[in-house]
Amino acid sequence: MFDTLTDSFKNAINKIRFHDDEKALKKATTELKKSLLKSDVHHKVVKELVTDVERETKLAGIGKENFLKALQRKLTELLTIEGAPKGFVFASKPPTVVMMIGLQGSGKTTTTGKLAYFLKEQKKKKVLIVAADLQRLAAVEQLRQIADQIDVALVADEKSEPVEIVKRGLEKAEKELYDVVLIDTAGRLAIDEPLMEELARVKEAAQPDELFYVADAMTGQDAVRTAQTFKEKVGITGVILTKYDGDSKGGIALGLTKQVGVPLRFIGAGEKMPDLEQFIPDRIVSRLMGAGDVESLAEKAAAAIDPKKAKEMTRKIKKGQFNFNDFLEQMEQMKKLGNMKSLLSMIPGMSGMAKQLGDLDLENSEEIKQIKAMINSMTPKERENPDLLNNMRKRRIAKGAGLDQMQVNRVLKQFKNAAKMAKKLSGKGGMKQMQEMMKQMQGGGGGIPPGLMR
């Protein structure tokens, strides 16, 4: 997710040589400055960052470690507003009421769904969505589909009007003890008075704990300017940047908090419901510096993986009994974890690997499609016992899946190898083997040793 930025920092860090001197430091800061500007970080932010890091490194003594420390400190400072909330914060008395506001097409409705999904799956909260966009005809229907998909309650009525529907939603939340109420509002093409007036009325009725400004990251510095205007006119408590997976160079995330004076709280990087991440400064800084974000990874995994099932799976793998049903179940769990690329970038030292991986889509890759088609053509017995598959059965499965027998053989072989590998890794010394493998994959190049930053 932060590929370009992480690369900028890595390149600069590597410019500080073993024999450290002013020249090496100058080279590093020049490199940093150049690449941050290229990633779309605002020039004032870049200047401040580079000047401070340079000064602090000199004060502490020029060297890689001091440079890293200064950079880490400055980045954290840039992304933090003293006393402001980080990630999602619950009101002291439920329900926590959140209003989503922003320009047309910025991603309010999708992000409302993603946030509901995050709160339900990761925080185990009871969430209610209120459809207060009654401008656009299809808006309510769009939200209804999202709410159905993630199985979250919705208050909607096409014939009502925004303030009315918000009141109804709050009453329901009060009565039925919801933890969080998320209000999706209408967007406009540009900032205009009628929109601001409507938002002010909805705000008055909702008395929200949070007003999240949803901004499209691809609009670059425009996102910062509109956020400033919404802050002045309606008031906002946080910003959510969407479409971070697109062509955006990502630099906007670095300057936004400082520029707007309101913290960036979440980042959306994909169209699917799990593609939303909390923006917690020290974790993001760790990731930017190539040291991963083990905490977020652990949180995601803990929420998505059922410990009982995981235990059962490990037992099967150890006994070499991993079958096709288990495979399908694992795929379902993986889906809940969200985008593979962003997961990898949370593992220390793996950000380079995440980049090489490109946009691997677990659900839609050709191989996964083939495996799924094959599994669908199997009888329940065959799914449980891959050893049953003799030539006759393979021919039948190939036909049913629309593949030729060679493809079926190849997939089966891969499946068996993977099961064997998993068995090996789950045994004694498995963890060590895994680490060796990771080291080889990274090619030993360039990254900061994860321990260094702690």
Ligand SMILES: Nc1nc2c(ncn2[C@@H]2O[C@H](COP(=O)(O)OP(=O)(O)OP(=O)(O)O)[C@@H](O)[C@H]2O)c(=O)[nH]1
């Ligand atoms: N790639 C990508 N697409 C996104 C992301 N967030 C939203 N989108 C897409 O952006 C488009 C607009 O999103 P909506 O959620 O409908 O935007 P909105 O702000 O509710 O729009 P209005 O209701 O018309 O004001 C949709 O096609 C979404 O799928 C994201 O993080 N990544």
Ligand SMILES: [Mg+2]
């Ligand atoms: Mg919408």
